[in-house]
Amino acid sequence: MLPGTIDRSIQVLSPGGGVSRLPWRPRSPGPRAESIAAPVAILCILQVTLLVTLLSSASWARDCLYYEYYDAQGIDPPLVGATTFADSALALDVQAGHAYVAARSAGLQVIELSDPEAPLTVGDLSWSETATNIVVEGALAFVTTAHRLRVIDIIFAHDPVEILSIILSSPARHLTRGDTSLPDMFLFASLADGTLEIIELDDPTFPRIIGHLEAQGEIRASDKLASHAYLATSAGLEVADISVPETPTLVGTGLPADPALAVAARGDSVYLTTESGELLVAGITDPASPELAGSTQLPGPAFDIALEGPEVYLTSGDGQVWVMRLDLPGSVRWLGGANTPGQALRLDRVGPHLYVADGTGGLQVLWPQCEAVDAVMPGGKPDDRGHINAEGRPGRPTLASVHPNPFNPVTTFSYWLPRSMPCRLAIHDTRGRVVRVLVDRQQAAGEHQTTWRGRDSRGRSVPAGVYVARLETEGGTATRKLLLAR
16 A cells, blocks of 8 residues: 555454455445435435524514614614615515515525624526516525516525526516415415416426406505405405415405505404505405404505514605504504615515515615513613613513523523512423423512523423423513524
8 A cells, every 4th residue: 555545445354363455445325325315415404494493583582672762762773784786676585594585687686694784695596587576485486577477496595596487467566475374375476467366386396377366456465364365456455255266256345445555464454555655454354344443644655564463564665664563453553663775665574683675775684673662761772782771661571581592501581570570480392381480479670580501390401492481470471482402
């Protein structure tokens, strides 16, 4: 063997005690190994995606703003981060640690969000036609350009690849997945000619247009909930029965006939914005006959709506994001807003941040509204994250922070009580079972801290994973997700 080379031969002990060497030859993996390799690779990718999602959700609500404080003080709230593109960002969808942006002539832009203060473009794909809308479903992105719906493989974020495209009867003004809690797989394309096209995704790599609906007005946006589609049109709100998607039927109109711009449906309510600058809330217990439950005058027309818990986020189309809160069904309260450098066209509320397709401002990342929005005491000042300090605490119990998160094996909880009251803080698993009770007693008003060392009620170490901290008091309940990473 030459000096400096690696001896890859195999030593074999012979029956007589001698040692012989057999040459080593690498073997091909064989058919069974090859059949296993692909699923293993896919499983690894899914595990990484799941971890990213858990890390994101585990820090939810740890960083937020009290928009009502900034509004009262006349101060612009801070933004988190941004990135720009060669052309305007028109629409976006945020999934698994990435933002997928439709950016006109710049096409599809893929943005990594691991550092929200410095979003990083990692992939792109463009066409001769401008990209106007986008929906992400699993490892595929659906992008509209002119008369086409394009299907893009995004399993490798840095290298998106077009699989195929289908022809739409007219350019799409809006594209939505609709109610993601249901198993049926459809896209809804609101077209410029007033048509709603229903696209089946049973095989997402081969979408099929299976249904058409002619609306009374020009469709600006749509949302799907259960067996109905809610359309924001130039004629107001229109409702379609899509229980048989091949033959959708217009079953009702409702609310004032003011032209509508954006729509979102959740639970038994639908939220609609109008050209006159109103936010309308209607009950849809009977979807064919929406009943107006309340209305609020906005500073101007709103072009997109995102609902998250009791908060309503809206975009102005001219560089503002507005934040409101649902106090009671039909009752919406103004909290405040933020200015963006571009036009604030579309938004997505995912994990710990708001993401805005900001036109010429590219992708903007904003803080969400804090959960506690009761009156803030005079004199409170926001810190560099926008939280209210001890001079201006909210007026109800608050589970303010979990730090560190993710953690191993110890984390500390900080919570606030506005007055003396019974208090219970417990750790639950994702099935709702109590893992350990940390606090269960009367406590004085003020700020409190306690720790969890990753053990159950019997003192045994619990496995790595997602857990939920639940603070229960007579003043309400607050929760936080946390990730134990061993």
